[in-house]
Amino acid sequence: MTTPHTKPTTGTDDARAVRTAIVTGAAGGVGSRTVQRLAEHGWHVIAITRTNEDAQRMASLAGVDALYANLADVGALAGWVQDELLARFPLERLDLLVHAAATAHVGPAADADAGTWQRVLQTNVIAPAVLTGALLPQVRAAKGTIVFINSGAGERAVRNHAVYASSKHALRGYANTLRLEESGAGVRVTTIYPGQIATKMLAGIDRALDVPFEPERYIQPQSVADAIVWVAESGPDMQVTNLDLRPRQEVSVQFNV
Template sequence: MPTAMITGASRGVGAAVARALAPTHTLFLAGRPSPDLDAIAAEFGATTWPMDLADFDAIPTVVEPIDQLDVLVHNAGVAYPGRVAESTVDEWRSTMAVNVVGPVALTLALLPALRAARGHVVFVNSGSGINVSPGLASYASSKFALRAFADSLRNDESSLRVTSVHPGRIATEMQEELVAYEEREYDPSQFLSPETVAQVIADAVHAPPDAHIREVVVRPR
């Protein structure tokens, strides 16, 4: 079977993507070691790849055994709710490290394996990567940067398919924190489910080989 690495696979969208791709792909689940990640791996007989995206120097060694990779799904991310004046330099540094520089480092380390497979790189971006959302200054900035990296990768690596997925708000723990910041009541029915977003990603991955789905925008109905 083809192979797929998913970052941030322990819960939320990452776990849902693992479930959506498990019937058709051998899964490599990347993330910080945790019982949740181990449980998802056990569910599908997948391999875990312990990884901290903020530890850029360690990433090449972690993925060195991979010589061919069909799909790389960049899903891991962090968000610190706050407007510009409320934010801190440490929050900006952490956001850019995990949401931008980490994915860049992982992509560069896996580029030979992706080229060998004429693979597909999927970036789970955000609506905030198209239009800036109030109260998400550092997060939106990181998602704009991630979108630019995806566009650059697509331009520079013609053998790869590169897809940016821009979901609206998703019913996840991150969303609960944002709603709490907004001082509103959290109602998951108002948001996209992780499973819906995962299905959109799986559809892009399973597109016929002559199709290159470059960008997907999905919003709650």
């Protein structure tokens, strides 16, 4: 399912003290910048990408190791965590788990077929849930933080986004429930709801909706990454539960016409 790209560890006390993060969707606009920013802050980051080429590229960064995996293969995901991810990185603690991987679908609600529903729900809901469950012992040991990158579509209806919005509403329900269940273990659960982000995925959505792609008007991926790092490094006395990020000038009306 994957090929790891790793660097040798020193085995020193300093190395063991380094905070560790896992980031999915690590080659995407938000994911890649989150990996880079965490590494700049001294974290050891395990980047999960969709292709071997992306894994090789991410592993070239200082402080970053990488694996590629098909997260949509949800039936094999828990086994992959045990047999490949944790076999290669025998983590006792995981300080941060960031779910940035996602896929989208654009079209009328009545036109979505079963395959589309399955693809989007597997990637956007089932994969993060299964991955979280498989890594919860390590997150609990660190009293760590889990961050879900959701969407404004996870808070309201969006025309031509029935499948995507449904997946993000489901992810919201999962994250809120997980927060309640894991609070006694000291695990922090944060959901971030960005508005339009200047990424390739949004460029494709804009083309499908026949609206102009205007990245200068959208949130920059680096801004979302900075918010994720702020959440992860916030003080131990509080947790950020839900965080809305909107473009400075609201542009969502163009997606609801």
